[in-house]
Amino acid sequence: MYLSMVVPCFNEEHGLQRLHDALVEALAGVVRDYEVILVDDGSTDRTLSEARRLSEHDPRFRYVSLSRNFGKEPAMLCGLRHARGSRVALLDADLQHPPGLLPRMLVLLDTGYDQVVARRSRSGETAWRTALSRTYYRLSRRWLDVRLQDGAGDFRVLSRRAVDALVSLPEQHRFSKGLFAWIGFDTGYVTYRDVPRETGESRWRLAALVDHGIDGLTSFNDKPLRPALLLGLLTAAFACAAGTLVEGQQRWAAALLGLGGVQVFLLGVLGEYLGRTCAEARRRPHYVVKESSPLPNAFAGEHR
Numbered sequence: 001m002y003l004s005m006v007v008p009c010f011n012e013e014h015g016l017q018r019l020h021d022a023l024v025e026a027l028a029g030v031v032r033d034y035e036v037i038l039v040d041d042g043s044t045d046r047t048l049s050e051a052r053r054l055s056e057h058d059p060r061f062r063y064v065s066l067s068r069n070f071g072k073e074p075a076m077l078c079g080l081r082h083a084r085g086s087r088v089a090l091l092d093a094d095l096q097h098p099p100g101l102l103p104r105m106l107v108l109l110d111t112g113y114d115q116v117v118a119r120r121s122r123s124g125e126t127a128w129r130t131a132l133s134r135t136y137y138r139l140s141r142r143w144l145d146v147r148l149q150d151g152a153g154d155f156r157v158l159s160r161r162a163v164d165a166l167v168s169l170p171e172q173h174r175f176s177k178g179l180f181a182w183i184g185f186d187t188g189y190v191t192y193r194d195v196p197r198e199t200g201e202s203r204w205r206l207a208a209l210v211d212h213g214i215d216g217l218t219s220f221n222d223k224p225l226r227p228a229l230l231l232g233l234l235t236a237a238f239a240c241a242a243g244t245l246v247e248g249q250q251r252w253a254a255a256l257l258g259l260g261g262v263q264v265f266l267l268g269v270l271g272e273y274l275g276r277t278c279a280e281a282r283r284r285p286h287y288v289v290k291e292s293s294p295l296p297n298a299f300a301g302e303h304r
């Protein structure tokens, strides 16, 4: 059974050789036939030439290079589309997703799961980030139409039919955590301790995390419109009540303030969905490929 590994890479020049060695070591004696697809997500360092070098020296390593930095989600989609295996693993280039876990995950997958997820325990993370994530998952359980799991990220192994389901989803704003949950199938879990990044640095600043979080909330439900509606009603009622309690000019101030707040909030919610609709309506491709490693002849016809 053929295994594909999809690795999104953005400015990982110092990590690729180490990734190569770790993967080769982890899979030796476990999987005979495998391919590794390095997706260079418009890196500005020497990631692409590293990927070229690796693929020349080890034919199991292939690469696809995107024309600019499109983000991790599009890079993963690109990799999934190029993967030919009957099982596909997704992992980060920085070894924060330890390849040593792959054999265990594959064994579990073969017991009948379609997804096996490596869950990270939150040890070693700053307190505020843990608190932020916890709140997010609590909110998402209440608001989302799909069930997200804390600590379950993109590190996972998928069956061919799960991959086919994922790549068939056409949306522009991809929020993989939600998509993985949306496609369903039986999911198994293994747990690992968080490991710090060794080379390069994380690209997820707080702002990017918040952005990603909002993407998740708004692509999996339309319930935020409901609290917005309720809040609107409540504030209007409150403004009415306040208007009867206070005297003279203050009434107007209370009423206007209340209504103003509600309007701005509602506009924000509407704007969020409108922006999303616009992006979907443009139907642009998720990414543009600049170059990819030459395919061996035997596979040329199957390339997709």
Ligand code: UDP
Pocket (backbone or CB within 6 Å): 007, 008, 009, 010, 011, 012, 041, 069, 070, 071, 072, 075, 091, 092, 093, 094, 096, 197, 201, 202, 203, 204
């Ligand atoms: N990545 C990517 N495109 C981006 C940002 C990140 O392909 O625009 C890749 C990156 O090279 C790494 C993975 O996505 O393999 C996770 O990124 P990072 O380590 O920065 O995120 P974190 O581990 O902090 O969540």
Ligand code: MG
Pocket (backbone or CB within 6 Å): 092, 094, 096, 197, 202
């Ligand atoms: Mg990382």
